[in-house]
Amino acid sequence: REALATLALPEQLRRYLRRLLPRERQAARALRPMMAQLAGVPMPAQWLYDMAAHRDAELAAVQSVIEDQGTTLRLVAEPGPAGEEALRLARAGAALYGLPVDTLVPNRLLPPDPADPWLAALAAQQHKSLDAWRGAGTPASALRPVRHLGRDPHGPDDLARLDTEAEGGGLAVETAAPAGAGRRDDPWRVEDRLAEDGLLVWCLALPGVAKSELHLVRRDDELVLTVGPFRRIVPLPSVLRRCTVAGAALADGVLRVRFTPDAALWPRSD
Template sequence: MRTVLVTGPGGAGTSTVAAATALAAARAGARALLVTADPPPGLTADETPGLTVRTLDSAGVFQDRAAELQQRLSAVFELLGASPLDPEEFTELPGSREFALLHALGGTDGHDVVVADLPPVDSAVRLLALPEQLRRYLSRLLPPERQAARALRPMLAQLAGVPMPAEWLYQTAARWDAELAAVNTVIESAATTVRLVVEPGPRAAAAVRAARTGLALFGYRVESLTANRLLPTGSADPFLAALSGQQQKHLKALYEEFGADGVPVRELPHLGRDPHGPDDLAALGGPELAVGPLPDTPADQPWSVEDRLAAEGQLVWRLPLPGATRDTLDLVRRGDEVVVDAGRFRRIMRLPSALRRCTVTGAALRDGALQVRFTPDPALWPQ
């Protein structure tokens, strides 16, 4: 299954491009699924064989989860003398749309191509990172070794004189972990790529550069850059000609930056109106948006380790970060983990076992990659 995640700076037309991408896949004969919170007007699955449009029901997902959690806490409510909430009292909270999107990505089997319309890129990067972060929190709060001691819990409670976590808590954590793992399987798959959408302009280059850095920090592969709403060139109208000229200048800069890294740039025209229906979406450039096979060249593997022990007595930990600059990077080691800040994004990662027995002796940003040098600790490294 191919999964295409579509995002970009706010207002760039990502929802339209996501819908056009799913439509192009369906018309090419694939069983396509579009996951979106805002389906374009006039696009219905009835008019497009092979296309399924799944509109996010964030309120429904939130209410179902809240009701489930309340049911599991019923014994606690009774103990405290509290009255449970009625279903109509559950009010959707901020962030529920993002959780609904993750929930939808975890259940996309049965399709050849899945196109997910993500929120603006800063929120999208944090959303894609959320399953990994939540699984880390669950592992820290309810470590597996504590779950393995369930049979001893009643006895430990008597000895310690404090209540131990109830069985439902471990069951709930295990179910959440399984659901998060299913989402991780989709978004971390080698068959999952990201399409960045941008409307060329003064702020476009900085926005997509920061986006590439954040996506690379978490190992997500940028498949292409879509330049959206391009005005026709050669207009006799001086005002339109000036606007088009500015667009072309910024488009050239995008070609130079992304083309240097082998990322193709695709151009979509401005229709002069908001797209309505499958014909308008197809007019944006069906062949340009076709979902093809993965590129032959494999993506750089994040967090790779290069063995330089024989030549330099060091191991080099390497993380590709295109678009990053030295003044936006920070790295801190904390025990067996490293905390990497790249611009507005942060990732906490557990070190490979070999690097846990080393000390950090330097770091540098070279050729678009963060390179950290580790020297074996004589007290921990086997002779």
């Protein structure tokens, strides 16, 4: 949970900077003394805008790496009831933040048929969960099961051993695009159903999300989305800013938010 929140931090901090120190205010620097007198409070000094611009550039550099086509996530979980729930939440959080998951590493797997009855029951539970992960639409090429060493791994030799013994060709996975290939495409899309239903539908892929843990609210030109412990404030696509929310529905791992054009803002066709 903390790792996903950290990956989302650059986008959030840049948004806070833009709200605290809008660039429009900096453009009015010549009017700052007069505005300070009218408002009765001192206006931000130029050094504050310069510092904000510097921090924004640093955050933008980090964000560009996170959003690069060659950047993907690898989730590690121990098969079992607790691991299943943690994996579901992690996948939902990654989808909310637009982070693609390329590999799932089932960790600390016991042999399928140990002689010890207690270990046999635990192994059966693990492999039952692993079969469920395989049946949940996870491609076989995306699974890299790692067996239990019988102890905690310690040092580079143990890590190298885990890599060489992992099923599916080791833990190294080639990404679909090389690093620095540019920003990946937005997985969320707008469907134009104006001709059929008079609607625009924003389709947000959120696999693994339950309706009970999903909350959304529109705030001006933003959509505030909460999925379990994760929260993201997303700017609306420009075409949807001139619309009103007509409803939303979650089905088959996709949240569909329906918008109707606002007659006061939408261009007339006659």
